[in-house]
Every structure is written in C-alpha cells, then in structure tokens.
Amino acid sequence: MELKKFNGIEFTDGGVCAAKGFRANGVQCGLTHEGALPAKGKNDLAMIAADCECTAAAVYTTNKVKGAPILVTKEHLRNGTARAVIVNSVNANTCNPDGVEKANKMCELTAQALGISADDVIVASTGVIGQVLPIEPIAAGMPALAEGLTYDGNPRAVQAIMTTDTMPKEIAVKFTLGGKTCTLGGMLKGSGMIHPNMATTLTFLTTDAAISAELLQRALSDVVKVTLNRVSVDGDTSTNDMVCVMASGLAENTPVTKENEDFEAFENALYAIMLNLARMMARDGEGATKLVECAVSGAKDELTAEIVAKSVITSSLFKSMIFGEDANAGRIYCAIGYADADVDISKVDFDIASKGGRIALGRRGCVEKFSEEEAKKVLSEEEILVDIRLGEGAGNAVAWGCDLTYDYVKINGDYRS
Amino acid sequence: MELKKFNGIEFTDGGVCAAKGFRANGVQCGLTHEGALPAKGKNDLAMIAADCECTAAAVYTTNKVKGAPILVTKEHLRNGTARAVIVNSVNANTCNPDGVEKANKMCELTAQALGISADDVIVASTGVIGQVLPIEPIAAGMPALAEGLTYDGNPRAVQAIMTTDTMPKEIAVKFTLGGKTCTLGGMLKGSGMIHPNMATTLTFLTTDAAISAELLQRALSDVVKVTLNRVSVDGDTSTNDMVCVMASGLAENTPVTKENEDFEAFENALYAIMLNLARMMARDGEGATKLVECAVSGAKDELTAEIVAKSVITSSLFKSMIFGEDANAGRIYCAIGYADADVDISKVDFDIASKGGRIALGRRGCVEKFSEEEAKKVLSEEEILVDIRLGEGAGNAVAWGCDLTYDYVKINGDYRS
Secondary structure, eight states: OOOOOOTTOEEESOGGGSSTTEEEEEEOOOOOOTTOOOOTTOOOEEEEEEEEEEEEEEEEOOOSSOOHHHHHHHHHTTTSEEEEEEEEOSBOOOSSTTHHHHHHHHHHHHHHHHTSOGGGEEEEEOSBSSSOOOSHHHHHHHHHHHHTOBTTOHHHHHHHHOSSOSSOEEEEEEEEETTEEEEEEEEEEOOSSOOSSSOOSEEEEEEOOOBOHHHHHHHHHHHHHHTGGGBOSSSOOOSSOEEEEEEOOTTOOOOBOSSSHHHHHHHHHHHHHHHHHHHHHHHTSTTOOOEEEEEEEEESSHHHHHHHHHHHHHOHHHHHHHHTTOOOHHHHHHHHHTSSSOOOGGGOEEEEEETTEEEEEEETTEEOOOOHHHHHHHHTSSEEEEEEEOSSSSEEEEEEEEOOOHHHHHHHHHSOO | OOOOOOTTOEEESOGGGSSTTEEEEEEOOOOOOTTOOOOTTOOOEEEEEEEEEEEEEEEEOOOSSOOHHHHHHHHHTTTSEEEEEEEEOSBOOOSSTTHHHHHHHHHHHHHHHHTSOGGGEEEEEOSBSSSOOOHHHHHHHHHHHHHTOBTTOHHHHHHHHOSSOSSOEEEEEEEEETTEEEEEEEEEEOOSSOOSSSOOSEEEEEEOSOBOHHHHHHHHHHHHHHTGGGBOSSSOOOSSOEEEEEEOOTTOOOOBOSSSHHHHHHHHHHHHHHHHHHHHHHHTSTTOOOEEEEEEEEESSHHHHHHHHHHHHHOHHHHHHHHTTOOOHHHHHHHHHHSSSOOOGGGOEEEEEETTEEEEEEETTEEOOOOHHHHHHHHTSSEEEEEEEOSSSSEEEEEEEEOOOHHHHHHHHHSOO
16 A cells, blocks of 8 residues: 655654654563464564653543543543553453453553553553453563563564554654654554544554643644544444554654644644554455545535545445445445435536546436446556545545455454454 | 234235235336346336225435435325335436436326326335436336236235345234224335435335324334334445335225324334334345344433444444354444443443343443353344343333345445345
8 A cells, every 4th residue: 555645744664663762562471362362473462662751642432331441541641641551452451340450450560660650651452342351461471571672663562453453554754843853653453343433443653753742632633533533444433442642852843832833744744644544544444455535525514525425435335336346336326315414416426536547427416327347447446536526615525444345244253353 | 034923913914915905016027227137037017006095105215315216206195195106126216317207207107007197106116226217118018017916916016126135025914993904014125225214125015994194194104213214234224215105995994083092003003014024124134144133221211222222233343243143242332332322331231132042241331251152052043132221211222133244245246236
C-alpha cells in the first residue's frame, strides 16, 4: 500500500521509537486463554518508555462496556502526563471480576521495573473478552521486557500488539516547528471489532515535539474524528479501543501552548500519521483483500457527507460486491438511500475508480450503462475509490473500509478472537 | 422450523389463497437482466386477484431510494381499496429512468386482463436495482397469468416472488370474529437487504375478515413494528420493501370499524402470521444455517429492549461466532455495550439456550465460567435463543437474526442479486 503524502512532511522509519527519547521492547511472556496455547513465538507484551516526563493525551472507546485498562489509564492521564506504556495482547482483561486490580498490577510492575511512578503508566490490553488475566506470566516477563528496551525496539513492540493483524502497522514523520525538526511516530493494531464513531483500536503515538497536554488532547481529538473514526471493518465497536500520545519535548522547539501556526503544523503531522494508519487498518481489516475509500462531496454539510460515506463502506452487500468485483451499482444507491441523512437521490452522481480506470456508475439517481469489462478492470485493483457527489453544497468527507470475504467469517467463526 | 403457536388461532394451508375470495397464479414470463439468462423454469411473475373490492393497507420501506412500484402502489392505496396484486422478481424496477411508467403499465395490463380499474392494482418488483424493466415479457405473459388464476394457485405465486430464498415462505391461520370463522394468509420473500426499522421485504397478505381500511392499516402498522421490523439479515434496508394486505369481507363477520375485541382478535391473528413469517425470513437469511432469537427483558422501557436486541443480532462478530458454534460471550457484552441505549452493564445477565440445553454465560457484567462441551451442545442446534436480562425495569422485546456464513459472501459476491 502506498502512503498518502503531504507537503512539508517527510516519512521516516522507527515507528514509536522514531522520536527522540523513546525506547521500546516486546517479548513473549506466554499469555493464553482457556482452551488455547500460547501462539508460537509471537510477542504478547510490549513496553514503551520515555527518557523524561511527557505530556500525554488519549481518546477512548465509546462502548459502555469498557475494558479495565481503559478505566485505569483514564485515571492515570487525568494530570496530562505519562512516562511509559505497557500493553498485552491475547487477553482483553474485560468483563471479568478483577480486571481493574490486574490493570493496576501491570502499572505497578512497570513502574518498579523502570523506577517511575505507577500513575505515569498507560496500560492497555487487547484479545479475548471475558477471561481472567493471569498476572504471573506478565510479572515473570517484566524484567526481560524492561532490560531489553532499546531506541530501535519498535519492531518487537509492534509485533506484541498484533492479534488477527496480518502485518505490523507503524509509521513516523518528520516536520518543522519554529525551525526545529520534530518527529512523530506510532503503531496501531486492527483488525476486527472496528467501526466508526469511536476511538477505534489500539494506537500508541510518541513525539519529541514540546506541546502542552491540553493542546495535545485537542489535536488528537480533532484528528481522530476525521481519520480513525471514519474507518469501519465490521460495524462492531470494541470495548478496549484507545489512541494515546506522549510528547517528550526533546526536539527543543518553543512549546506549543496556543492554537497558532505551530499547532497547525503539529496537527498536520498528526493527520498525516493517522490518515495513513487508518488506511492501513482498513486494508488489513479481518479477511480483507481490498481497501475501499469512499469520498463524498457536494453535501449540504460535512456531517451529511460523513454519514453517507460511512453508510456505503459499512454495507454488507456493498462489501460483498467489492470482494466479488461486481459493479452492482444499485447497492451503492441503496446504501446512500438508507443513510440517516438529508439527500436528494435525484441529484446524486457517483463513479468508481482505481489504477484500472474510472467508470461513471450513477447519474441523477439512475444507474448508468457501463462496460462490464471496464468495470472488472477497475474493481480488480487492490485500492478502490467510490466517488459520490451529492450535488447540494460544499460539505465533504472521506471514509475507509474493506471488502467482506470468506476469511472474515472464517477468522471470526473458527477462532476465539 | 416449528411454527410458534397461539391460543385461539389454528394454522391452515393455502397461503394467500386460504381466505375466501382470492385466486392466485405465477408464471415464468422470461424476465432477465443484463448478462444473465432467465432462471431455468422458475416463475418470475405472480398475480393475486380478489373476487370483490377489498379494503387494503400497506407499510413501505424507509429507504429514501424508493422503487418505482412503491410510488405507484402508494398512489393506488390512497383510497384504501384494492382488487389485485401484480409482482415480478428478477428486476427491481428501481434507479432507472422510466420505472414509474413501467410500474403503471404493469397495473394497466393487470386491469385489462381482470376487467378492473388500474388504480385498484397493487404493484411490486424485486430483483436487481438499476436496470430498465422490459415490459414485453410481462405483457406477453399476462394472458396466461390471468387465465391460470385458481383458488389454490398460491404455490405458483409464492415461487414467482422468490429471489435468493431457498424455500417458499407462506402461512395461513383461522380465527373467530363475532362467531364467524375468518382466515388470514400470506406469503413473503427474503432473504438479503434485510434490516430492522423499515417495512422489510415483500409480503402479501389476504383475509376474508371484514375490516375498515383505517383499522386494517392500524393493525398492520402495529404488528409490523414488533415482527418484521425486528428482523435483520445483513443490515441493508431494501429500496423495494412492502407489506400489503387485502381484506375481502367474505367471512361475513360484523365489520371491524373500531378498536374493540374483534380488532384485538384480528390483530392477534395478524401477529401470529407475521411473527412466524419473521422467523422464517431470518432462518432463510442469505447463507444462514441458524435462526437466532434474541429476547431482552428487564429494560427500563420497550425501546431500550428493542435497541439492545437488534444490536446483538446485527453484530457481525456475534453472527460469525454463531456460525462457528463458539460461545465467545465477550462479543455479546460488547454488542450490548455499543447499543445506543441506557444500560448498566454491571446489572446485565445473559444465557444462551436451545433444544441442546441452557448455559449461563454472563452475570453482572462478567463472563461466567462454563463447560465448552455443554456450550457446543447448545450452539450446535439450528435455533438459538440469547436471553438477556438488563435488571432495570419491565421493558422487553424480541428480535430475530441469523448467522453470518461463507455462503452469504458467496451469494452476494458472486451473483448480481
């Protein structure tokens, strides 16, 4: 998948270790759940440690069932500072009787290992819901995890947060704040239980920019709204979603403390990161073979555009037809029509496009005649754009999704994930 | 699938022909769509004809893209009377430039063949969206369709409305109004593009009870709300959904003109019909192997119960786990948690049950320990109940769904339906 590029922003390597002042590591401590064995050789516990106190911010799932780690992290980030992240996969530590106790224990173990305070630790878990989290493997794995922290440990960390992900997802960018080069990087896990309008998934970001906790929170909330919150894999909102960011300030820029040009530049860099992570997540949706981008323009406002875009990428019939590479245009009109938004179908045009070409499929509420052969050429590509024009105003929005495949059913039917 | 029984209501045969005064027929007129051949020997055009003027009522899809037949039928039912139904499958006559003209033409052809007025005809279409409907095969098939009408023609009619349905779905009941035996029967088609909160699918009902158009409409609207509107197959709301009912009055009961005991008895009979049709539709959802019934009780009101029940049966992760016969209880809590309803998760209990037994899966927001073997026994049955108790009040609701299977993807990826 090609990265979307932005002016003044340069991609770089290193994920959560790209910014100055962050070490990371991942180990296999041997977590498992009932009836399952530990995955062979796969890391299941990751740590990110900052060299100094950081400002920090986070956005959380809107699910009323909240994983215990979410509750503990919220409490720890109340003061807007953090120094470390501890995160496990395999077990979500949610819907069990002692989740908060275990999440607190994970923070204490991390604090001991790093010589910091437990309330400076961000804790997260992902995996099976509803099982007791065994703390022993985590406690046993902690010394090696902390000792192995390095400034290039991001590949070990990103592996530890993967569940049904088929590829690690990390990214980093360089940009300039007041003449100083800053770096922002991160890692993300998908790939099921993902639906717009909530924090969506686990994402850990680090930057060396100096920025106040308040503005860090504002930038994160703004950007999540138009990136991760516009991705849908399966319409299911996870209980453990969280996006968090730590800022070390080691780039030595003049701290960003108001909504000035520097704040905008920081937000742009964050947008570049999050937009690409959103695309990676959709492309690696459970069982997915294609990335779908739905761009809606000409809406009376942005919200209308967003609702229509999400309705299309969420439709099971639309997702199945993308998998089948069948240009069944009526299904796109159908999904636009049942979106809870003010749309005059008789004004709606849409095309599908990809590296394979562009086809006019819908015009003024009717399906156009098109060449099945050309449509097949467009749909056989791996990245498909659905370009919808509502013909009413200037509102626009983009949403990302994927196709619905046999493998989605297989992954979620056969495996307790 | 066993029928759900009700006191004072007796099941009978005959579908839309069970009530006095209704003939039906179905033929293959040879409809097709671009790139496809007519299905081998499958009827594609059905007619129901009443012996006398009937009171009539209907409920329609809430999709803003409305099939042309919906617009024409709405107009024809404005006066609350009808004498016939004409319906085709294969082509939905929607999102094309001349749909209304063609729907009107179908009514005119029917009126001519039966010697009635065109505005006494209910017209419906189901099939591929966005193609021009060829009127010639319909015109050519009309004489044989009308001549072949019989008082036992329902099996030919029900076959003509099937699309991806794997079995015909029809039902009829006998009940008593003021000492007179009345009959109410009907047929329904599924089986994709089906989602709650709209009329859902094509359903044609006939009765010989005498009832005013106004009360017929009230009964239909009431009952659809708690039956068909609580079924979800795939979350997609069709453009052509319609449920209609014609009442001939030939049972010679004192006409039902106010909300008295007779009205209640009629509504009960309608509920018995529609509840069973809803269950049949969910069971025959595209690719489905299991019927899922989700009963929510203890909600603070009925709406809360309904929202929670629909959230569970609509969840792709829940549906996949039902297919995989995996008691992944966390997914049920997850779907309850993201329902847009006022729920205190720490009070929520739930069980799964079937002919294979009953298992306590969730208690007070936590997943219970359970025997995997017993869970497998429960989930290996064809009808699964999820029994959720919210522990707050007296509101309750039931919703119906099915599992998500490889075949759903196959049907909707490989075939332009």
